[in-house]
Amino acid sequence: MLYAILIYETPDAFGQRGGKETDDYIGAWRAYYKSVVEAKIYAGGDPLDMPETATTVRQRDGKRLIQDGPYANTKEQLGGIMVLDLPSLDAALEWAARCPAASYGAVEVRPLSPGTHRKVTGSDQR
Numbered sequence: 001m002l003y004a005i006l007i008y009e010t011p012d013a014f015g016q017r018g019g020k021e022t023d024d025y026i027g028a029w030r031a032y033y034k035s036v037v038e039a040k041i042y043a044g045g046d047p048l049d050m051p052e053t054a055t056t057v058r059q060r061d062g063k064r065l066i067q068d069g070p071y072a073n074t075k076e077q078l079g080g081i082m083v084l085d086l087p088s089l090d091a092a093l094e095w096a097a098r099c100p101a102a103s104y105g106a107v108e109v110r111p112l113s114p115g116t117h118r119k120v121t122g123s124d125q126r
Contacts, residue, residue, distance in 0.1 A: 002043055002083055003092040006108040007101045009079035014050055028100040036084060036095065045082035076105050083112065 016025040036042040056067040079101065086092045089109070096107040118124060 001087070002085055002112040002114075003089075004108075004110045004112060005045070005082040005084055005092070005096055005099065006078060006110065007047075007080045007082070007099060008076040008106040008108065009101055010076055010105055013101070013104055014077070014079065017047075025100070032098060032100055035098070036082065041084045041086055041095070043083040043085045045080065047080035048078060051077040079105070 013025070016023065019025055033042075052069060054069055056069065058065040058067070084092065084095055086095065089111070092109045092111075096102060096109045099107045101107050114124070117126070
């Protein structure tokens with residue numbers, strides 16, 4: 001089953017992205033990425049750019065509303081996603097706990113919805 005690993009980071013964590021490749025922050029992420037690839041469970045994903053680069057769109061009463069910045073104005077913002085192919089929620093929770101962001105931010109685990117995918121696309125293919 002495919003699980004989305006939604007990675008929430010603090011402003012301080014986002015700031016560490018500009019560090020050297022030898023920094024502990026980058027090293028922890030490299031090790032985590034390497035481990036999911038070596039386990040052959042990595043199905044995709046990428047880090048997101050800084051929250052300030054986000055633009056949120058809403059459509060209300062036929063009008064498009066644009067908001068600069070992320071949807072939620074919270075301490076932690078969505079920093080990236082991974083999609084992992086795992087046999088169970090328990091396995092997904094194990095991998096989420098190993099994610100570096102689990103120690104300074106939050107990691108949400110959510111199953112992908114193949115049933116909704118089929119309804120929207122008319123296909124089982126991704």
